[in-house]
Amino acid sequence: MPDNNIPEENKSFSRSSKKTYSLVEIVKAPTTMVDKGPEDTIFAFPIVAILELMLAIGSTLVLVIFSLLKDAPLEELANPLITTDPAKAPWYFMGLQEMLEHMHPTLAGIILPALAVGFLISIPYIDYSREGAGVWFTSKRGKSIVGWTALYTLVAMTGFVLVDNAFPPRELLRDMLPNLVTQSLIPGAVMTFLVVLPLLVLWRSKEGIKNAREVMLVLFTVLFITAVVLTLTGFLFRGPGFELYWPWAMPNGYNPMDGL
Amino acid sequence: MKKLKDFIVNSRVWRSFFRHGWPDNPLDRSLIMTTNVFFHLHPVRVNKRSIKALYSFGLGVITTIMFVVLSITGILEMFYYVPSVDTAYFDIITLQTQVPFGQLLRNMHRWSAHLMVLTAVLHMVRVFYTGAYKRPREFNWVVGVVLLILTLGASFTGYLLPWDQLAFWAITVGTSVAGYEPMFGKLIQKLLLGGAEVGQASLTRFYGLHVMVIPGLLLLIISLHLWRVRKDGGLAANEVKDEIETEVENA
Numbered sequence: 001m002p003d004n005n006i007p008e009e010n011k012s013f014s015r016s017s018k019k020t021y022s023l024v025e026i027v028k029a030p031t032t033m034v035d036k037g038p039e040d041t042i043f044a045f046p047i048v049a050i051l052e053l054m055l056a057i058g059s060t061l062v063l064v065i066f067s068l069l070k071d072a073p074l075e076e077l078a079n080p081l082i083t084t085d086p087a088k089a090p091w092y093f094m095g096l097q098e099m100l101e102h103m104h105p106t107l108a109g110i111i112l113p114a115l116a117v118g119f120l121i122s123i124p125y126i127d128y129s130r131e132g133a134g135v136w137f138t139s140k141r142g143k144s145i146v147g148w149t150a151l152y153t154l155v156a157m158t159g160f161v162l163v164d165n166a167f168p169p170r171e172l173l174r175d176m177l178p179n180l181v182t183q184s185l186i187p188g189a190v191m192t193f194l195v196v197l198p199l200l201v202l203w204r205s206k207e208g209i210k211n212a213r214e215v216m217l218v219l220f221t222v223l224f225i226t227a228v229v230l231t232l233t234g235f236l237f238r239g240p241g242f243e244l245y246w247p248w249a250m251p252n253g254y255n256p257m258d259g260l
Numbered sequence: 261m262k263k264l265k266d267f268i269v270n271s272r273v274w275r276s277f278f279r280h281g282w283p284d285n286p287l288d289r290s291l292i293m294t295t296n297v298f299f300h301l302h303p304v305r306v307n308k309r310s311i312k313a314l315y316s317f318g319l320g321v322i323t324t325i326m327f328v329v330l331s332i333t334g335i336l337e338m339f340y341y342v343p344s345v346d347t348a349y350f351d352i353i354t355l356q357t358q359v360p361f362g363q364l365l366r367n368m369h370r371w372s373a374h375l376m377v378l379t380a381v382l383h384m385v386r387v388f389y390t391g392a393y394k395r396p397r398e399f400n401w402v403v404g405v406v407l408l409i410l411t412l413g414a415s416f417t418g419y420l421l422p423w424d425q426l427a428f429w430a431i432t433v434g435t436s437v438a439g440y441e442p443m444f445g446k447l448i449q450k451l452l453l454g455g456a457e458v459g460q461a462s463l464t465r466f467y468g469l470h471v472m473v474i475p476g477l478l479l480l481i482i483s484l485h486l487w488r489v490r491k492d493g494g495l496a497a498n499e500v501k502d503e504i505e506t507e508v509e510n511a
Contacts, residue, residue: 041306042306055318066367067367076424090416128398129394132394133392134391134499220388
């Protein structure tokens with residue numbers, strides 16, 4: 001049992017009175033099982049093998065049943081002379097294709113994706129504290145940060161797509177401002193504002209930003225929900241002429257699900 | 261019967277396959293993990309918390325299983341497919357209509373490819389929200405990002421192979437994005453397509469990337485990824501301190 005006189009070096013691993021201990025060597029090296037006793041572990045065999053086998057059989061079964069019910073699409077032979085309408089990239093790139101509708105290709109296709117990947121890679125090097133590892137959303141506060149950010153992003157990005165679609169600055173301001181401003185600077189500034197806004201709100205809130213993890217929770221949630229909104233918009237809601245329609249009311253008998 | 265079993269299990273041939281006894285005791289349960297190439301990616305002992313379904317949802321495991329399913333169905337598809345603009349499309353039709361279970365084979369390959377992209381993304385989301393990228397797992401997170409990009413690449417290169425309208429225009433649209441980049445964009449596009457437009461050269465390159473380069477890299481880097489999970493101390497759920505430990509720490 002823990003008592004209050006535990007010496008500093010024994011805090012994480014309480015000694016059993018039935019065993020004898022001696023210090024053999026002190027090694028200075030990173031170790032991942034530090035602070036952990038072996039008590040809450042079990043043998044990996046056979047439980048992990050059984051769990052993995054169950055997942056393998058389960059997911060393969062679902063896959064076979066789905067494959068029996070739904071055939072993979074196959075359209076007519078490729079013809080470079082006849083463009084399909086709409087011409088869409090695979091679904092996981094529809095977020096990128098959707099962005100192309102709203103801003104300059106260099107911004108939509110190169111700069112923002114590069115920033116997104118760069119951000120993903122740098123996450124663990126900015127938020128390097130070990131605190132909260134292994135806990136969903138870190139804490140109750142983390143959970144509410146993620147929830148509110150997700151809700152905000154859902155509304156903000158859907159709004160961005162709809163407003164920009166109704167009043168595209170690159171069309172409306174074409175004769176007044178240079179292309180660089182209407183195609184890159186304006187959408188770039190709007191995007192930056194939409195991404196930074198939830199951080200500003202958190203920063204100015206009563207408790208402020210407590211640590212790097214909270215910044216990451218906000219930014220990752222913005223990135224993830226934005227990707228979901230843009231991908232769904234491009235994949236489900238874009239029809240002939242790459243115009244916005246309800247997925248169930250597409251003209252010319254076009255069905256977005258046929259392009260999977 | 262027991263004699264026969266003992267004879268087989270103790271025979272020199274059996275012993276040369278398995279260097280440990282039936283894993284029903286601590287020693288053999290440790291040995292099975294350390295002496296078996298498939299099991300050795302796992303630790304000998306796991307934390308009870310890390311195998312909870314609601315912690316990881318098994319997304320990483322499902323992604324790996326999809327990779328295995330894709331490899332097997334992909335190899336079978338290779339037996340019936342020639343990457344030529346003249347025959348590719350008709351090979352797919354033959355596969356679907358003449359080959360026993362050919363349609364099922366193609367369906368499974370297609371749907372598991374989509375599922376793999378989906379579960380890989382969800383796996384990343386899970387790892388992020390559980391803070392499992394934190395020290396000492398930083399590098400494995402980066403490896404995971406690389407794996408996600410490779411998974412997208414594998415799916416994208418496979419998309420062209422049926423050589424139908426869907427494939428042709430999806431790749432035309434997809435690669436044209438690269439062409440917008442002013443510095444190296446046109447060069448990258450040309451390298452990928454083997455020309456200015458999607459044609460035979462593109463099909464050859466996409467096929468090579470799809471069946472050889474990307475799966476090879478995936479196999480290598482998935483192995484690294486799984487091995488690093490063990491080396492970095494298993495799932496991050498292990499980091500969570502239980503009540504007694506917290507008590508000790510606060511004392």
